[in-house]
Amino acid sequence: MEISSIIANVSIGLSTALSLTNLFYCFLGVFLGMLIGVVPGIGALVAVSLLLPVTFHIDATAALIMLAGIYYGSAYGGSTAAILLNVPGTPSSAVACLDGYPMAQQGRAGVALLMTTVGSFIAGSIGILLMMFFSPILVAYALKFGPTEYFSLMVLGLVAASTIASGSPVKGVAMVVLGVALGLVGTDIYTATLRYDFGFPGLYDGISLVAIAMALFGVTEVVFSVRSVGEARFKGQNIRMRDMIPTRDDVRRSVFPILRGSAIGSFFGVLPGTGGLIASFMAYAVEKRVSKTPQRFGHGAIEGVVSPESANNAADQTAFIPTMTLGIPGSVVMAIMLSVLIVHGLVPGPKLMVEHADLFWGLVMSFWIGNLILLVLNIPLIGLWVKVLAVPYHLLYPAIIMFVCIGVYSVHNSAFDVWLVLVFSVAGYFMRVLEFPAAPLLLGLVLGPIMEEEFRRAMILSHGDLSTFVHHPISGTILAMTLALLMWAIWSGFRRSLQRRATEVTAS
Amino acid sequence: MHSRAYRDILGGAVLTVGGLLYGIYAYTHYELGTMSAMDSGMFPMWVGYILAGLGALIIVMALVNKGEYAWPVIEWRTLATVLASVAIFAFCVRRTGVIPAIILQVIFVSFADNKLSMLKKVILACVLAFLAYLIFKVGLGLPIHLFDWQF
Amino acid sequence: MLGGVALIAAIVLVGQTNTSFAQAENYPNKPIHVVAGDGAGGPIDILNRAIGEQIQAMTGQKLVIENMPGGRQVPAAMAVKDAAPDGYTLLSVTQNAITLNPLLIKNLRYQPLKDFAPISLLVNQQHAISFRGPEGTNWKNWTFKDLVEYSKANPGKIFFGSIGIGSGSHLAFEWMKHKTGARFTHVPYAGSPAMLRAFRAGEIHLFQVTVSKDVKQMYDDGFAKALAVPNKGGNPRLPGVPTYDEAVAEGYAYLPWTGWFAPAGTPKPILAKLHGMVAKIMSDPKWTERFVVGAGFLPVTSSPDEFRAYLANDAPNHKALLAIAGIKTN
Structure with a gap:
């Protein structure tokens, strides 16, 4: 695209997005989204669907601006509860618990919140730039990802996940596979067979991701903390403004993770059906891999917070690319955006950018304004959020349990999902007691259905020829990367145990 | 203190048994199909077996690596209290409505550490129920039943 | 003796019809809950929300949409099955819940035409x-x-x-x-x-x-x-495209639909009143163009009796098609 036309489009977009009405809806959206993101259990979907009828009556641009604001606003809020309480506000911010909560325990919650906010803003901006300049190219590449590519990518994710947990990689992989197994519960789309449903209609569509996330992180954390945390839970409870300011070291450590996280997030956002959760796990795995000090991860490494959250936010922005330019929504929330377009008589697709330039560019520019609002809104709020830590735990944990329950219930109006929370809280508690990591399980739950679906689809399309995974160049490359990663993990594990043995020998 | 990682052995055993059961259940209950037309049992069967294999590997590694391991403390009382409170909510939410469900749940769960007097428990429960009312009913306008009686 | 029973029965019956007419007269006087077997933002959900706005304009009462997505609409059906048959809890589902589930799910915990009273078809898919x-x-x-x-x-x-x-x-x-x-x-x-x-x-x-x-x-x-296109008489949005009858073979009779149901035992006058409201909404071309046709549906309404007859016909049709596809049915 020519520079002049881009400038023209940006100015159309800005004048649309900066109109008083649209600014109002943008503010409303991001503010609501952020608050909803903070509350454990309920996510953007609930808020978006509740405001849906409102959108029938307002202008399409304003409607989309507001719904989009809720969507990416909730990603900002999701990490807040994760960092402060070890309870992810949304499942995709579960990764932020891993290092965010240890940071909070060290009295660095303010720093973690500030850096994720800044990282989210940068990542959001990168996602927006990609949407502005490269939508057609990105869409073309997204279409190159067929069943073989998706499957290979999920295998890579599975292997990468083994490094997420701080314990043994085998336990990490085992937990992903357990997640995959749980992810296969429900209706098999290929044969309509109900699998492992044991007669519960609540399992026909699989185990609710929100219920598992809230059980494994929220409830388990409460059971662990109720008795173990005394009055002085965290160091430096009286957090001052000074404690929010990141050190030079924090900033230095965060720059590249934010950029890498944005890249990974942008990549997964464009692929329909993947998205923020997978992106955030991958970003974490990459950071741990490239870090010179991987042993810091899980103990409050700032890279482990900013990178996944950046990925999460970038993915939320680039998810609009296939939705708006192809009419292919990557998630339920995106599908709602599409139906809003259609209710207003607009047709998503390549022509939308041209024929409704004011809408498309207005929306894109509103993303930026929304991200800016979130940045400005969040920084003063950090001081307030951190105060949550000063609330005595015996008042806080009943609230956490209540929010988890009502949040999970309200997603599908399903009491069954609350019973699932109970079952998986037991599992989560004993997993933690036995030191089996919960985060990989969550990833497996998301990867599992995709892996099976795409594997079987690839088999149908290739008439049962397994070499199809190697013959497709992108898929082959990904598998080669996976293999290299695997070999390296095995080798480094082997070397570690050799070293340990050597030291044991010298010690004795 | 134990000389072996009993946590890993126990966890590995659960995964091995669970994985085997999962895989065998798939084998006995669902069709396997062929490679070009895989049926509903094939993928879960292998996932189950792989899980069992990984569980076994964890056991083996735990047996090989000797070291000092502490036996974990399990907070049975806290666990039971918290779980029971979740159960109360799940049981009540569609029968008595959300508000009574929350009040009962909060009062019950605050027995986990029992730091509040009964009066304070009730006050906390009412405050939280009101908060939930404000957020979910007033703020979000969710179609939840505040009070109900369906037994 | 028998006469006495008959008399009492008659009195009770008359009494019931009287109260149900009275109920219908000032119905609705509180919000109506519609349990939709669809996630928020899905096609059934949007349709119901849009209908809800029209009903609110007509009667002043809100239509509260409760989403119970997934589970092949079984959770949604179960939630309405035991609700009070007073017209304040309705079910909005597709052929999946009513026609297909009894054929495909073993031990289904509801019997569609026994547990639910049809109110009206809403749309067919184009x-x-x-x-x-x-x-x-x-x-x-x-x-x-x-x-x-x-x-x-x-x-x-x-x-x-x-x-x-x-x-x-x-x-x-x-x-x-x-x-x-x-x-x-x-x-x-x-x-x-x-x-x-x-x-x-x-x-x-x-x-x-x-x-x-x-x-x-x-x-x-x-x-x-x-x-x-499967529609009889072609798809108005796609003129010139042959129907299945013309292009493939005769006899294809599968049109996915979405409809409204009430718990069995809901007074007939209330069912009729609801159908009347839906029929009125669906007859506004400007409204249907926006919320029905644009999403790829055709507005179709039918009285409770017509709908029941339609459903009786739907099951054998589906069964025959499932047999052709080699799918085991109950």
Whole structure:
């Protein structure tokens, strides 16, 4: 695209997005989204669907601006509860618990919140730039990802996940596979067979991701903390403004993770059906891999917070690319955006950018304004959020349990999902007691259905020829990367145990 | 203190048994199909077996690596209290409505550490129920039943 | 003695009808809850929300949509089955809950026509067979017959997508294969977005799709072509496209629908009143263009009795199609 036309489009977009009405809806959206993101259990979907009828009556641009604001606003809020309480506000911010909560325990919650906010803003901006300049190219590449590519990518994710947990990689992989197994519960789309449903209609569509996330992180954390945390839970409870300011070291450590996280997030956002959760796990795995000090991860490494959250936010922005330019929504929330377009008589697709330039560019520019609002809104709020830590735990944990329950219930109006929370809280508690990591399980739950679906689809399309995974160049490359990663993990594990043995020998 | 990682052995055993059961259940209950037309049992069967294999590997590694391991403390009382409170909510939410469900749940769960007097428990429960009312009913306008009686 | 019983019964009956008429008179006097077997933002959900606004304008009472998505609409049906039959709890589901589930699910915990009183059909889906041929063929000029010939000459080359076994999008092709001997290979998807992606990427060549605006655009752009439409008398949005009767063979009778139900025992006057409101809403062309036709539906309403008759006919139709597709039924 020519520079002049881009400038023209940006100015159309800005004048649309900066109109008083649209600014109002943008503010409303991001503010609501952020608050909803903070509350454990309920996510953007609930808020978006509740405001849906409102959108029938307002202008399409304003409607989309507001719904989009809720969507990416909730990603900002999701990490807040994760960092402060070890309870992810949304499942995709579960990764932020891993290092965010240890940071909070060290009295660095303010720093973690500030850096994720800044990282989210940068990542959001990168996602927006990609949407502005490269939508057609990105869409073309997204279409190159067929069943073989998706499957290979999920295998890579599975292997990468083994490094997420701080314990043994085998336990990490085992937990992903357990997640995959749980992810296969429900209706098999290929044969309509109900699998492992044991007669519960609540399992026909699989185990609710929100219920598992809230059980494994929220409830388990409460059971662990109720008795173990005394009055002085965290160091430096009286957090001052000074404690929010990141050190030079924090900033230095965060720059590249934010950029890498944005890249990974942008990549997964464009692929329909993947998205923020997978992106955030991958970003974490990459950071741990490239870090010179991987042993810091899980103990409050700032890279482990900013990178996944950046990925999460970038993915939320680039998810609009296939939705708006192809009419292919990557998630339920995106599908709602599409139906809003259609209710207003607009047709998503390549022509939308041209024929409704004011809408498309207005929306894109509103993303930026929304991200800016979130940045400005969040920084003063950090001081307030951190105060949550000063609330005595015996008042806080009943609230956490209540929010988890009502949040999970309200997603599908399903009491069954609350019973699932109970079952998986037991599992989560004993997993933690036995030191089996919960985060990989969550990833497996998301990867599992995709892996099976795409594997079987690839088999149908290739008439049962397994070499199809190697013959497709992108898929082959990904598998080669996976293999290299695997070999390296095995080798480094082997070397570690050799070293340990050597030291044991010298010690004795 | 134990000389072996009993946590890993126990966890590995659960995964091995669970994985085997999962895989065998798939084998006995669902069709396997062929490679070009895989049926509903094939993928879960292998996932189950792989899980069992990984569980076994964890056991083996735990047996090989000797070291000092502490036996974990399990907070049975806290666990039971918290779980029971979740159960109360799940049981009540569609029968008595959300508000009574929350009040009962909060009062019950605050027995986990029992730091509040009964009066304070009730006050906390009412405050939280009101908060939930404000957020979910007033703020979000969710179609939840505040009070109900369906037994 | 018998006479006494009859008398009491008659009194009770008359009394009941009287109160139910009285109930209907000032119905609705509080918000009506509609349990939708669809997630928020889904097609059934949007339809119900839009209807809700019209009903609120007519009666002053809100229509509260409770989403109970998934579970093949079993959770939604179960939630309404035991609700008070007073017209304040309704169920909005598709053929899946009413016609297909009894055929496919063993030990289904409700009996559709016994536990629910039909109120009205709301919409039928407007379908079309979307087709984009393999590279290197002049598929743009093909008719359905040409496609069948090609698939016979090149077995395993033509793939069709569906959104799951037993869905209309699957059964239509099984029926076509059965009638014409075409050799299409089935590739199921978890939902229409994934299927649309695959179609865009050229992985599948055929799929049956609701003709919403973006799909129509795809035809207008020449990316794909509509080979046939199932509707009797053609699809008004796609003039010139032959019907299944014309292009494939006669006798295809599967039209996915969405309807309203009440718990069994809901007074008839209330059912009639609800149907009347729906019929009135659906007769406004401006409203239907925006909320029904634009999303790829056709507005169809039917009185409670017509709807019941329609459903009685629906089950054997589905059963026959499932048999053709080789799916085991109860």
